[in-house]
Amino acid sequence: LFAVQDDLLFTVQQVLVLLHVAKAPLSVGLTRERIVTEALAVIDDEGLGSLSFRSLARRLSVNPTAIVWHVGTYEQLLSAVVSSTFLVRPKHEPTAPWQARVSDIAHSFRSDLHRHPNLAQLVGTQLATNAATEFGVFEDVLSALTDAQVPDESILACFDAFLGALVGFVVLELAQGPKHRTAEWAEAVVRKQAQIDPTLLPHLHKHREQLGGHLSFRTSSGAEAPLDDSFAALIRILITGIEAAARW
Amino acid sequence: LFAVQDDLLFTVQQVLVLLHVAKAPLSVGLTRERIVTEALAVIDDEGLGSLSFRSLARRLSVNPTAIVWHVGTYEQLLSAVVSSTFLVRPKHEPTAPWQARVSDIAHSFRSDLHRHPNLAQLVGTQLATNAATEFGVFEDVLSALTDAQVPDESILACFDAFLGALVGFVVLELAQGPKHRTAEWAEAVVRKQAQIDPTLLPHLHKHREQLGGHLSFRTSSGAEAPLDDSFAALIRILITGIEAAARW
């Protein structure tokens, strides 16, 4: 009995906490986790613009300030939501060739973000997630680059290049159109494409039929019209580019 | 005199407008252009978070609703600011090899955005700029890809891949850290890096000394600590990747 004294002391503390809770039945059982989950649901269903402490508070039937107590500032809530989405991530066994592993990582990241399109603008702009995300993916990428025989002097530059291109592409792919007057805007975009001058912009004019669905010319987000072929091309380009980096 | 009747009629209208203005000396001479310029100044100096119709109105000594009348909604103001930044862009003469031209485009885009780092989050998330931006750059990219002998079936996929990687990388590079408690956050990031397990994450552990300045591990934005080497690596990777795309 005396041998477990430390454990007992700790238990006494826990009991005191429990009594405290019992004395205060107004505690609604609000958790940081519940808040983050609900916030993600709001972002997915209604968009980032509809998320606020006050709207969250209404859905959770609590006072807005109760949320502040749990998650801190609004900025911290957002980065908590982002990192909660990318927490679980299977570490790849390094049996397959590095090209296949890199391609796997890329496609799985993209489908993760496509599941929460409204999160893209946060991933692109928030540096705050750096402290929270798991390191597994980054180990996998670095392992693949090592297997690709990229020299040590340039391996981290290639690391940045790959991750930046990958994440950046998907973020841009999922960029959103304007909230209001989308119809007029879409018309304006199409009208401007129709006016492409054959002599001034011959190459754009040559491919003008297919241009509509591509970057800087499309009228719908990647959430509705995913750029599958373009992403496949990017991965292919990156892989052959990294293959060449072994001879730098 | 009668031959220029149309012109005269138009002039009469203009005179009426001028009289109208003369009768209303309260018109402060507020222009859409002045508003956009001032908005960009606010974004550059104090960050996007400090920009609002009301703060702009104070700086311009007008009523907030006067701004609404000129630029429309807040969202439209933002996309006006973005497109105003990327309006002037010299068209490259297609004399140099396509690799050099593509590299030029990439570096000039990056230095443009580095001049306005706080604009990056808008470029990454706004699709609305599509209607406003000049088509010159896109023609140049497509021209380069044609010279690279990328087949017609995959040229637009490569177009997306290149632009997405380029713009996406720079947007991520310029991502901002948290506004408050940046010191504690930076400590947390560094502390987590120090705890990298050599057996679980061997590759990260091997390069742990250099990791601090790179994507997903840095504590400062690309505005303060630009990722020059990483960007150079990206361009090199993309170019050799596109070279291979000719044989797809």
Place this chain on the structure above:
DNA sequence: ACCTGAACACCGTTCAAGT
């Protein structure tokens, strides 16, 4: 420890009114 409630200093947007 966990939550309420009031208060503060903000927002974008609409709409009627002035000149």
Place this chain on the structure above:
DNA sequence: ACCTGAACACCGTTCAAGT
């Protein structure tokens, strides 16, 4: 045409107070 002013329906965050 261009701008003011009031009003509406929102915000995040602080801080004292309750249990």
